Amino acid sequence: MPPKRKNVANGPKQTGPSKRRNIARTHSFRLLEDHDVTDTTSEHVNRIFLLDSSAVPEGGPTGIDFDTMEKRNYPKLDASRLDKHKLPFLIRNCAIEGLNLMQSLKEDFDEIKEESPDKKLAGIADGGKSYALYHVVQFCRASGWLVLYVPRLGTLAVEKDEDAAKKILTDFIKAEKTKLKKMKYPNKDYSVYDFILNGIGNEEFVKTFNGLMSVFLADELTYPLLIAVDEWNARFSQTTSCKEVLKAFNDKMMTSGFWLYSISAAFDPVQGLRNADATTILIKIPSYTEEEYDCTIECQQHFKRLPTGIGIIWELTTSLAPYFNFFSLFKAIDKEQIQYHSALIPRMILYWCIEWSSNLERPFEDVLKSFSNRAVNYYRGRIRRTLERASGLPVDNKTLIHQTAAFFYLNVPVTDLPELWEISGLFIEEKSEMDGGAYVYKCVCPSVDMAIVKYFQDSANSTITILIADPAINWRGLELLVSRYFRRGGISTVSLVDKNLMGEKRQDERLNISLSRSLEQTTLLINTPIPPGTFLILRRGHAVIDFIAYSSENLGELFFIQISKSSYTTHESKVTDLKNKIQGGNKSILEHYMGLCQTEDGKKRFPKVQAKDINNLSKKLPKGVYYVFITTSDSEIRSTNTIKNHPVILVQGDDVKSVVGSDWDSYKEKF
Numbered sequence: 001m002p003p004k005r006k007n008v009a010n011g012p013k014q015t016g017p018s019k020r021r022n023i024a025r026t027h028s029f030r031l032l033e034d035h036d037v038t039d040t041t042s043e044h045v046n047r048i049f050l051l052d053s054s055a056v057p058e059g060g061p062t063g064i065d066f067d068t069m070e071k072r073n074y075p076k077l078d079a080s081r082l083d084k085h086k087l088p089f090l091i092r093n094c095a096i097e098g099l100n101l102m103q104s105l106k107e108d109f110d111e112i113k114e115e116s117p118d119k120k121l122a123g124i125a126d127g128g129k130s131y132a133l134y135h136v137v138q139f140c141r142a143s144g145w146l147v148l149y150v151p152r153l154g155t156l157a158v159e160k161d162e163d164a165a166k167k168i169l170t171d172f173i174k175a176e177k178t179k180l181k182k183m184k185y186p187n188k189d190y191s192v193y194d195f196i197l198n199g200i201g202n203e204e205f206v207k208t209f210n211g212l213m214s215v216f217l218a219d220e221l222t223y224p225l226l227i228a229v230d231e232w233n234a235r236f237s238q239t240t241s242c243k244e245v246l247k248a249f250n251d252k253m254m255t256s257g258f259w260l261y262s263i264s265a266a267f268d269p270v271q272g273l274r275n276a277d278a279t280t281i282l283i284k285i286p287s288y289t290e291e292e293y294d295c296t297i298e299c300q301q302h303f304k305r306l307p308t309g310i311g312i313i314w315e316l317t318t319s320l321a322p323y324f325n326f327f328s329l330f331k332a333i334d335k336e337q338i339q340y341h342s343a344l345i346p347r348m349i350l351y352w353c354i355e356w357s358s359n360l361e362r363p364f365e366d367v368l369k370s371f372s373n374r375a376v377n378y379y380r381g382r383i384r385r386t387l388e389r390a391s392g393l394p395v396d397n398k399t400l401i402h403q404t405a406a407f408f409y410l411n412v413p414v415t416d417l418p419e420l421w422e423i424s425g426l427f428i429e430e431k432s433e434m435d436g437g438a439y440v441y442k443c444v445c446p447s448v449d450m451a452i453v454k455y456f457q458d459s460a461n462s463t464i465t466i467l468i469a470d471p472a473i474n475w476r477g478l479e480l481l482v483s484r485y486f487r488r489g490g491i492s493t494v495s496l497v498d499k500n501l502m503g504e505k506r507q508d509e510r511l512n513i514s515l516s517r518s519l520e521q522t523t524l525l526i527n528t529p530i531p532p533g534t535f536l537i538l539r540r541g542h543a544v545i546d547f548i549a550y551s552s553e554n555l556g557e558l559f560f561i562q563i564s565k566s567s568y569t570t571h572e573s574k575v576t577d578l579k580n581k582i583q584g585g586n587k588s589i590l591e592h593y594m595g596l597c598q599t600e601d602g603k604k605r606f607p608k609v610q611a612k613d614i615n616n617l618s619k620k621l622p623k624g625v626y627y628v629f630i631t632t633s634d635s636e637i638r639s640t641n642t643i644k645n646h647p648v649i650l651v652q653g654d655d656v657k658s659v660v661g662s663d664w665d666s667y668k669e670k671f
Contacts, residue, residue, distance in 0.1 A: 029298030038142045045093045048299045050086035058171040059151045061130035095135040109224045123285035124425035126345045129262040130230050137228050146223040154234035164242035165205035183222045213248045228260045288344040305353040307360040343444035379451035402463040409456050411520045412540040414441040434524045468670045475565045481660045486535045487518045499650050501637045513551040525584035530596045532556045544577045556605040561628045567635035575627040576617045621647045632671040
């Protein structure tokens with residue numbers, strides 16, 4: 001393996017945004033009673049109102065139609081005022097800007113010329129683009145616009161043309177029946193509504209849809225027209241089915257209406273999309289702020305989807321104990337914990353609600369487990385789709401996308417993100433003290449960390465194949481193979497043949513490394529105890545070793561592991577370097593990690609390291625401690641070489657299969 005990457009602190013200093021700061025709250029949760037969507041102004045930002053979902057029967061973003069309001073969700077409303085279609089909705093500042101724009105355009109409707117500027121909403125995945133678009137659609141429809149709204153074009157795109165056209169037409173006349181009846185079909189004596197209804201009745205869906213779009217080509221319209229398309233870039237996907245319908249969603253063909261569409265991170269970004277066209281304006285939808293996130297949580301508490309407190313049982317030790325065995329106290333829900341496990345992603349609040357709303361007394365730790373399972377599955381799917389989307393890119397770009405994913409899995413600092421990962425919303429840039437104060441990318445929440453591990457447990461082969469194909473970085477593929485085998489999940493065992501540097505067996509009995517958990521180094525100096533069965537992925541830049549495996553065999557055995565394409569002779573690190581002082585501490589690497597190892601009952605596993613142990617590293621290691629060198633090099637050490645007696649377990653040639661598994665048969669010829 002090439003020399004270790006130098007610590008980021010030793011390289012050029014990076015600049016970047018400061019760590020996400022706490023935002024001083026200027027509003028607390030407040031439900032706006034009888035709020036009219038057309039009256040929304042900047043003074044309503046971060047307020048909640050009951051949005052009438054029946055006004056947009058086409059549907060909306062994920063979560064809008066979740067858990068239809070019931071009587072129990074309206075603690076302060078009379079039953080006669082209960083409307084199951086009215087759902088709580090957060091007023092975001094970025095949406096207000098869109099509403100103001102549409103209001104201005106409507107006021108100038110009579111002066112709109114042949115072409116008006118289009119808008120595209122862009123931002124990271126789960127940043128709220130669909131949510132903002134839905135709010136604008138609600139506002140425009142209530143303000144007198146004629147709105148053709150297509151939510152989730154990506155879902156529609158896989159339908160057949162006739163089915164897709166049928167859904168669009170059916171939803172459109174249901175939502176805009178009154179306006180369409182007042183619009184005359186060009187050069188005919190019937191209305192646009194009758195034209196659509198007749199086409200649906202005759203099951204001529206695509207023909208009718210094309211006829212409707214031709215109406216929108218007219219120079220003059222009765223109403224200002226908004227064509228709002230969510231996931232607009234899905235129309236460029238290679239897997240679409242309804243190509244004729246999607247072809248109609250071409251904003252350059254429309255001269256009388258106004259286009260507003262969101263660019264979904266779930267589909268391929270359109271390179272150079274209308275960049276030179278001054279009529280297209282990019283609207284950047286920012287991620288949720290802490291204040292917006294808090295308001296959303298408080299809203300869900302108000303409507304009894306999240307608990308206002310977590311029950312804790314306390315035993316009484318007072319004089320009342322003879323009369324009461326226990327009583328319940330409640331403390332406020334820990335929003336910091338919710339945010340820590342969710343980041344500022346509103347979809348995750350939906351997941352908390354799904355898991356918690358049926359039983360608000362359920363303990364937080366129980367809910368966290370089921371929430372994490374749901375979140376990990378979601379993020380694992382996002383990771384898979386991102387890597388699949390890279391398949392059509394040039395080789396260098398595709399390799400970079402896969403290498404970046406492997407870096408997060410291997411605990412290598414990432415200082416730059418390729419575009420596909422940038423828009424994924426899975427990572428955030430923060431200052432890292434562990435990396436010398438450099439700005440590096442980290443997973444936005446623990447669920448993303450776990451999703452990366454789960455993904456590579458199940459689906460690492462495509463990434464390994466791509467990394468190994470590049471001679472400059474194929475050693476990363478070897479690291480990935482080894483790490484994946486040691487991190488198989490559950491209780492697993494790696495069985496080593498104990499060979500010295502001459503390739504000779506020291507003993508017939510194999511050394512078994514039994515593991516049940518994996519951890520990543522997240523601080524410059526690890527000071528927490530290490531229990532048996534732990535596989536530790538050290539930060540790239542750690543001296544001498546790549547991984548540590550503390551096996552549960554024989555009361556606990558400690559394995560220092562180094563991986564390399566080069567031979568032990570030529571590698572810059574040797575077992576004797578375990579005497580070096582650990583970065584950030586005052587002990588040797590050997591003493592530091594031996595001191596952290598504990599037995600199952602929490603006691604120190606190894607005796608204190610003595611000076612003689614350090615001085616004898618070229619001959620032997622303390623009992624129960626091993627140094628493993630894994631290499632694809634077939635170089636042999638000569639019998640005259642002074643390092644031949646180093647206490648190293650050499651894993652070389654066919655023995656590499658013992659630390660990689662059956663995958664080695666597929667890849668060994670590529671090294």
